[in-house]
Amino acid sequence: MKLQELLKPLRFQHNIIKENPNVSSLEMDSRNVKNGTVFICIQGYTVDGHDFAIQAEKQGAVAIIAERPLSVSIPVIIVKDTKRIMAKLACHFYDNPTKKLHLIGVTGTNGKTTVTHLIEKIMQDASKKTGLIGTMYTKIGDTEQETRNTTPESLPLQGLFKEMVEAQVDTVMMEVSSHALHMGRVRGCDFNVAVFTNLTQDHLDYHQSMEAYLFAKGLLFAQLGNTFSDKVAILNADDPASLELSRLTTVDVVTYGINELADIKAENIIITPSGTKFDMIAFGKRETISMNLIGLFSVYNALAATAASLVSNVPLSTIKESLQQIQGVAGRFETVDEGQDFTVIVDYAHTSDSLENVLKTCKEFAQKQIIAIVGCGGDRDKTKRPIMAKIAVDYADRAIFTSDNPRSEDPEQIIKDMTAGVNEGEYVMILDREKAIKQAIKEANPDDIIVIAGKGHETYQDIGGKKHHFDDREIARLAIRERV
Numbered sequence: 001m002k003l004q005e006l007l008k009p010l011r012f013q014h015n016i017i018k019e020n021p022n023v024s025s026l027e028m029d030s031r032n033v034k035n036g037t038v039f040i041c042i043q044g045y046t047v048d049g050h051d052f053a054i055q056a057e058k059q060g061a062v063a064i065i066a067e068r069p070l071s072v073s074i075p076v077i078i079v080k081d082t083k084r085i086m087a088k089l090a091c092h093f094y095d096n097p098t099k100k101l102h103l104i105g106v107t108g109t110n111g112k113t114t115v116t117h118l119i120e121k122i123m124q125d126a127s128k129k130t131g132l133i134g135t136m137y138t139k140i141g142d143t144e145q146e147t148r149n150t151t152p153e154s155l156p157l158q159g160l161f162k163e164m165v166e167a168q169v170d171t172v173m174m175e176v177s178s179h180a181l182h183m184g185r186v187r188g189c190d191f192n193v194a195v196f197t198n199l200t201q202d203h204l205d206y207h208q209s210m211e212a213y214l215f216a217k218g219l220l221f222a223q224l225g226n227t228f229s230d231k232v233a234i235l236n237a238d239d240p241a242s243l244e245l246s247r248l249t250t251v252d253v254v255t256y257g258i259n260e261l262a263d264i265k266a267e268n269i270i271i272t273p274s275g276t277k278f279d280m281i282a283f284g285k286r287e288t289i290s291m292n293l294i295g296l297f298s299v300y301n302a303l304a305a306t307a308a309s310l311v312s313n314v315p316l317s318t319i320k321e322s323l324q325q326i327q328g329v330a331g332r333f334e335t336v337d338e339g340q341d342f343t344v345i346v347d348y349a350h351t352s353d354s355l356e357n358v359l360k361t362c363k364e365f366a367q368k369q370i371i372a373i374v375g376c377g378g379d380r381d382k383t384k385r386p387i388m389a390k391i392a393v394d395y396a397d398r399a400i401f402t403s404d405n406p407r408s409e410d411p412e413q414i415i416k417d418m419t420a421g422v423n424e425g426e427y428v429m430i431l432d433r434e435k436a437i438k439q440a441i442k443e444a445n446p447d448d449i450i451v452i453a454g455k456g457h458e459t460y461q462d463i464g465g466k467k468h469h470f471d472d473r474e475i476a477r478l479a480i481r482e483r484v
Helices: 049-058 082-093 112-125 154-166 178-183 210-222 241-247 296-310 316-325 352-365 382-395 411-419 433-443 472-483
Strands: 025-027 037-040 063-066 076-078 102-107 130-133 138-140 143-145 171-175 193-196 232-236 252-257 264-272 275-282 285-291 343-347 370-374 398-401 449-453 460-463 466-469
Touching: 025 082, 037 049, 037 082, 049 063, 063 082, 082 154, 102 112, 102 210, 102 296, 112 130, 112 171, 112 296, 112 316, 130 154, 138 154, 178 210, 193 210, 193 241, 193 296, 210 241, 232 241, 232 296, 252 296, 264 296, 264 352, 275 296, 285 296, 285 316, 296 316, 296 352, 343 352, 343 472, 352 370, 352 382, 352 449, 370 382, 370 433, 382 398, 382 411, 398 411, 398 433, 433 449, 433 472, 449 472
Parallel strands: 025 037, 037 063, 063 076, 102 171, 102 193, 130 171, 193 232, 232 252, 252 264, 343 449, 370 398, 370 449
Antiparallel strands: 130 138, 138 143, 264 275, 275 285, 460 466
């Protein structure tokens, strides 16, 4: 693409650019600049892309998008907001790839990863070639790539969509975080279906209030458009936030739930240690579902995935078969089984609501004690720390507070923040996470349930800003073997 062609979407710019070189790539990271690159200067939290303009020129950049004049000899296109313009240029450069995909966005505090994986399974069983973008990884077909953020920045995101189009993917499931919505990372994404799971306290370090947090989530539904199109908003009828979200969208709304009236509803729910059974009523049609997934939250996730699949023209019979076959998602209520006579569950629960859901589910089938190993992440919402500690103490017979991903914070201070919500003697503090897991497993009695919460699928621990290999599941397996 020629530079003048790339700049066509910038309708109200007054830059006079006479040069018209070939543009081979767009980059926001100066380290990736090569011959033919247009470098976009982004003001980040720790670095400012404008400071790397000269480096980008030396590496072969043919033009720079910036918010101020720069001392370089190549064209500088000055705009008010490079981040906003980046999304626009990326869509144009990659030929608006999401218009060629059936794009399903899933947002909410909890359940995004599980819901996207459930939809992926259903779509694959319906003979669709799928893509997936989320917390754990990006997948193009069956090929996995690592992702740094739940939702990537707009430039790499549009590049991923372009790869998916070239790989003949037709349906994409995507976790859409509140941060991504608020920061404009999904600008230009043409969503066909938007799914809301729930809204509970999280990320208040960023959003400051629950109202602002809901507003950020609401952007996904408002951005579906203001015409009566064939797009669909899928909302959780049992979550009060859905009423506000329904006001923010013009497109058709489909609801799911258990307690309130809904288009897709679950009744006669039976939860056991080995799975969950319930009747699903979808637009008046009834099916009995027997899943390997455990817990009431799993029923909500299944209903959300069913709704997204039904409005995407997948038959209910296919959906039923898929839900009954899926074994689970890594790090989501994942059991660690080495033949021991007690249960070990690893879960990503890192919010008060998700922790409560997991421990409530365990209580429904617990025969003996529940031991909860809980920590809180550093450099994140501090207000949820005492709430999570209180939930651990209230729902577990034994609560062990430990380190999670302390990042730049002092792990001891994090636990002090947690214990502000409980009484001394109601918990044990074992700062070293590995020791905490091993201690719990060493002391477990037959039929006890150990819940290791917070990190789930993660294979690292972030201490002092450095990531060290750490997998709760590996530690648990080792401790079980050592005990046996």
